[in-house]
Amino acid sequence: MKRLSLFAFLLSLTSVIAEDKSATKSGSDSAAQTEQAPTQDLLPNQKAFLNLAEERRKDFAKHLYEANRLFQQKRIFETMEQLQKADAIFKESPEIYNLRGTCFVEIRAFDKALQDFLSALELSKGNPSIRFNIAEVYFVTHEWQKAADMFESVLKDLPVQGIALSRLIEFKIMLCKNKLGKKDEVLILSEKYDFLDDSPYYYYAKAALEYEANNLVKAEEWLATASRIFQDPNILAPWQDTLVEYGYIKSFYGGVDQAEAQ
Numbered sequence: 001m002k003r004l005s006l007f008a009f010l011l012s013l014t015s016v017i018a019e020d021k022s023a024t025k026s027g028s029d030s031a032a033q034t035e036q037a038p039t040q041d042l043l044p045n046q047k048a049f050l051n052l053a054e055e056r057r058k059d060f061a062k063h064l065y066e067a068n069r070l071f072q073q074k075r076i077f078e079t080m081e082q083l084q085k086a087d088a089i090f091k092e093s094p095e096i097y098n099l100r101g102t103c104f105v106e107i108r109a110f111d112k113a114l115q116d117f118l119s120a121l122e123l124s125k126g127n128p129s130i131r132f133n134i135a136e137v138y139f140v141t142h143e144w145q146k147a148a149d150m151f152e153s154v155l156k157d158l159p160v161q162g163i164a165l166s167r168l169i170e171f172k173i174m175l176c177k178n179k180l181g182k183k184d185e186v187l188i189l190s191e192k193y194d195f196l197d198d199s200p201y202y203y204y205a206k207a208a209l210e211y212e213a214n215n216l217v218k219a220e221e222w223l224a225t226a227s228r229i230f231q232d233p234n235i236l237a238p239w240q241d242t243l244v245e246y247g248y249i250k251s252f253y254g255g256v257d258q259a260e261a262q
Contacts, residue, residue, distance in 0.1 A: 045092035045123050052090060060089040067099055076103050094123035098130055105133075110141050128157045132169075139172060140245045148176035167199035168238055174205060175246050178212065200226045204239050211248040219248070 042050070049057065067082035083100050086093070101116030114137045121130045135150035151169050158166050174189040190205040203226035210219035223240075230236055243249045 043123070045094075048092055049090055056089050060086050060093075063089070064093070064095060064099075071099060071103065074106070076106050079103055092123060094120040094127070094130065096120075097123070098133065101133060105137065105140075110137050113137055126157075128154050135172075139176070142179070144176045144179040148173050148180065151176070164199055164235070167193070167197070167201040168242070171201055171204055171208075171239065172242060175208060175242070178208070200230050200236060200239050203229070204243070208243070208248065211243075 049060075052060070063082045063086035067079045067086065070079040070082060080100060080103050083096050083103075087096050097116040097120035101113040101120065104110070104113035104116060114134065117130055117134045117137065121127060121134065124130060131150055131154050135147050135154060138144075138147035138150060151173050155166060155169050155173070158169075170189065170192065174186055177189065178186045186209075190209055193199070193201045193205075195202050203222050207219045207222035207226075210216070210222060226236060226239075240249070
């Protein structure tokens with residue numbers, strides 16, 4: 001199974017219960033923060049959550065917190081068991097759908113993942129974290145135009161300081177455009193940042209061009225250079241995973257190889 005680390009990263013980055021800001025926290029702290037939220041600013045599903053008895057809100061928060069903890073340990077089926085318990089208490093939480101969708105991605109059940117992400121987006125409209133997850137599903141299922149469109153929409157909503165994520169999204173857009181035959185745009189995007197940029201974009205863009213030209217040795221050289229400069233594997237992992245999902249790099253677990261990707 002190939003890794004899709006960005007789903008987990010985005011999930012921890014942004015709580016999908018929007019203004020509630022408490023569903024992934026435990027026990028009474030979660031319930032207290034929920035009660036303090038101004039009800040006039042809440043969505044209908046958030047107001048419905050407030051109408052639950054306090055004990056049920058606490059139980060819901062406990063199961064959702066435990067689900068997130070188990071997911072971080074990649075205990076996928078135990079995560080889904082906790083989500084089922086949370087769902088039995090309150091069915092209108094976008095976090096349940098988002099995290100369950102992420103679990104389906106981990107087991108590569110992409111149709112089910114997309115269905116859950118779209119349900120999450122209905123409950124938390126415009127949420128960039130969920131939209132990113134939807135774009136990732138389109139990317140790994142090779143729906144290049146849908147992926148590019150969604151990534152571009154997410155990019156517009158990212159905070160200025162989110163350089164690491166925005167660069168990765170731009171790289172994914174570049175790869176989508178390559179599959180769509182927009183070679184001129186690909187070349188422009190490949191030159192958008194230089195070696196002084198605080199991300200691996202420059203090196204991975206160069207590597208992608210070499211892979212596309214079937215210059216495998218040069219592509220590996222660019223990736224090796226990136227590894228020497230960005231020595232933290234957590235920084236490079238989502239970039240490497242992107243090349244695997246795209247087909248330029250053969251997964252350890254099998255899958256599309258570079259020749260098939262062309």
